[in-house]
Amino acid sequence: MTGPLSGIKVLDIATLFAGPLAATLLADFGAEVIKIEHPRGDPVRSHGAQRAGIGLWWKMIGRGKRSVTLYLGAPEGQELFRRMVADADVVIENFRPGTLERWGLGYSALREINPRLVLARVTAFGQVGPYAQRPGFGTLAEAMSGFAAMTGEPDGPPTLPPFGLADGIAALTTAFAIMTALRAREATGRGQQVDLAIVEPILTLLGPHITAYDQLGQVPPRTGNRSSNNAPRNLYRTADDEWVAVSTSAQSVAERVMRLVGRPDLVHAPWFASGAERATHADELDEAVGSWIAARKTDEVVAAFENAEAAIAPVYTTADIFDDPQFRALESIISLPDAELGRIRMQNILFRLSETPGAIRWTGPPLGAHTAEVLARYGVDADRLAQLRETGVVR
Template sequence: MQALEGLKVLDLSRVLAGPWCTQTLADLGADVWKVESPQGGDDTRTWMPPEVNGESTYFLCCNRSKRSIAVNFRDPEGQQLIRDMAAKADVVVENFRKGALERFGLGYEDLSAINPRLVYCSISGYGRAGIRSEEAGYDFAIQAESGLMSITGEVDGEPMKLGVAISDIVAGMNAVQAILAALLAREKTGKGQLIDIALLDGSVSLLANVATGYLATGNAPRRYGNAHGSISPYQVFSSSDGSFAVAVGNDSQFRAMCSQVIGKPELADDPRFSTSRARATHREDLVPLLDAVFRTRTKADWIEAFKRAGVPAGLIRTVPEVFSAPEVAERNLFVEIEDDRMGSLRLPASPLALRGTPPRPPSMPPRLGEHTDELLEEVLGLDGERCAALRRKGSVA
C-alpha cells in the first residue's frame, strides 16, 4: 500500500506550484482529481517547446498519476459538480486569483460548509491577506523580490534566477507539508482548515543562513558566485580539462585534502588556513594556491583522489550526464512508462523513498478530460445518460 492510499484530493490548481503539490500527494497514493477547463485545460498544456508527440513536457513534469475531469467553472451545473466532488474529498488545492472561486461559490467558506472535514489549501503569490493579495504571483518576479536573485550569480555580474521555477516548486513542497499537518490535526479535532501558502513566503524562507546572517548582524549579504560566504574552499575550480566542484566543509576534510589529495600538508598547518574561520577570512590567499595545483591534472583524476580521501567533490554534470549516471538510475529517479499514445516514455519519478509504504508506480499524466465520465460515475454516482446530458450542455467535456 501507499502512505496516502484512500485520500481523495480535488485539484483545482494549474501551472506548477499547485500541480507540484498534488503530484506529490498522488505519488504517495492519493487519488487526485484534476479539474480543468474544457477550453484548453491547464495552461502548461500549451507551453511548448519542448514537446513529445504534440504534448508539452512542462505539463508532463507535474501531473503524473492524476485523473483529469474537464468542468466548466462558469456554468452553474459545472459549479455544482465541483461542490458535489468537494463533499466527497479530503483535500482541495487551488491557486486562482483572490476572490475568483468565491464568485463561483467554490471558496473555502462555501466548501467547508458542505464538508467541515475538508482541508482547503490555497496557493498564491503573496498570500490571501495583505497589501498585495490581489496580485498574481509569478516565479521570476518572486525570485527577484524575495532576495534569492540578489545572492545568486557571479560576484560582479547581474543577479541571476535559478534554472527552474524554484519559488513555485518550494511553494508546492510547503503546501504538501501543511496539508499533511492539517490532516494529522483533523484526526484530533475532526475538522479541516484553510491553508494559506504564498510563493513569497517560501522563497524568503529559502534565504536560510543568509537571512539569519542579515537579521542578526544588520550586514547586507553579497553574491559569492560559486563560492560560499562562510566556508572555503567550497567552490568551483578549474582542472586541466574542465571545471569541478570542491566542498570542504570542516577542518578535518581540509587537512585530508591537503595531505592526501594535493600533497601539500603544510597548508593545513598554515595559521591562515588551519581553521574554517581563518580559511574564510583568507580565501584570497588560499584560492589562488589551490587553483594553481588543480590546473595540473584532469577533473577525473581529482574526483578520484577526493573520493579516496573521503572529501566531498563532484563533477559538474549536464542534464544528459545526470540521467546517465549509475547512481541516479540506482535511486530510481526516472521511470519508463508504456502509454497507448506515447509508446515508451521516460519521466521523472518521486524522490520520496519510503521503505514501508513506497510511492506508487507512476502513470502517465492524463489527457484533458480523459477521466470525466469515469469520475462522474465513480465519485458522484451519475449514470451514462446524465454524463452525456452534461456534456451536451457544455457543463463538462
C-alpha cells in the first residue's frame, strides 16, 4: 500500500453512490478499503451500462477496494464484522437510521470495541428529524435543496440532473468529513460519529440563495443557461451546428468579449460595469454574441476567443473528451488492466499531489474476490468459510 492515506483501514458497508464513492476517494490515496457487500452484491454492480453482464459503474466505484461478502443481518455476519471493526479506522454506512442499532452494531456498541473508530453515516436526511426514517436518494436532495427549482428554462418545469449530482457532492463532503475526524483523533485519541445528510452539501453548494431569501425575500428564478450574476453567459450555436459555452464572470473578460464581437459601444453603457446589471440586459448581449458566433465555425470561434483572452469552451460529448489535448495532458482518463474485461479506461484520481501522489491500484473486483483472504485475518479458516457459504452468510 502506498499513498498518503496508507495505514488507514476503511470498512465500506454502504451501497450505490455517496458512501461508496467517498470510500473510493480514500482508496485512491492509499487507504485500505474493504468493501463489505451483501452476498447478492452492491446494487451498483447492475446499475447502468454493462458489458458481458459486468457493471461498468462498479469498475470505477469499486476500484482499489477489496470485495468481501458478508450478510450483516445474520448473527455470524455481525460477529465477524465486530472482529473487523476492532482494527479499523473508519466505517462508512448508509442504512436507514436505526438499522445498525437493531443489529447490535450502532456507534455506541462499535465504540466499545474500538474507541478510535470514525463511523460515517450517510443518509438522505440525516440521523434526526421528522424525515430521518424516510427512504431517499440524491434525487430527493436535488429537489428539496432548491436546485431543481432554479434549473431549467424560465417557461419550463423544474429540471433534475441526469446523473447523481447530490450523491457526488455528498461523497466529496463525506471524504472531507472523515479526514477531519481522523485529524481530530490525532489530538484527542478518540474517534467520533459523522452524520451526513445528502440534502445538506448541495444546499451549501448552491450559494447565497438562503441568505438572499433571509435578507431580501428573493427566490431564484429559472434562467435556463443564463446567470443572474453576469452576462453574457450562455450556450451559443456555431455555423457548423455545434455549441460553445461562454462565461464573463470577470469584468475584464466581459469587455474583451464585446470588443471581439464588434460591439465595443456596449462596454461604455452605464449598466455594463456591473455583472448583475449586465444580466438584466442579457437579451441584448446574447444577440450580439450569439449572432457573431452563429456566423462562424467552431474552430474559428474558439481560436478568436482564445486570442482575445476570453473564456470559452466547446460543449463536449463523452467521445470528445477522449480526444481533447488538455485532458490528455492532465491524464484525466487512465487505462487500467481488468481481470474480467481486459483493459478499460475510466476517470483518474481527482487531484495531483507533488510529494505523495495517489494511484488507482486495481479496478472494481469480482463479487467476493477477497472474501477468503480478508476473513482469514480474523480467524476464518477454509472449513469455517465453507460453513458460512452454506448458510448464505458469505458468497
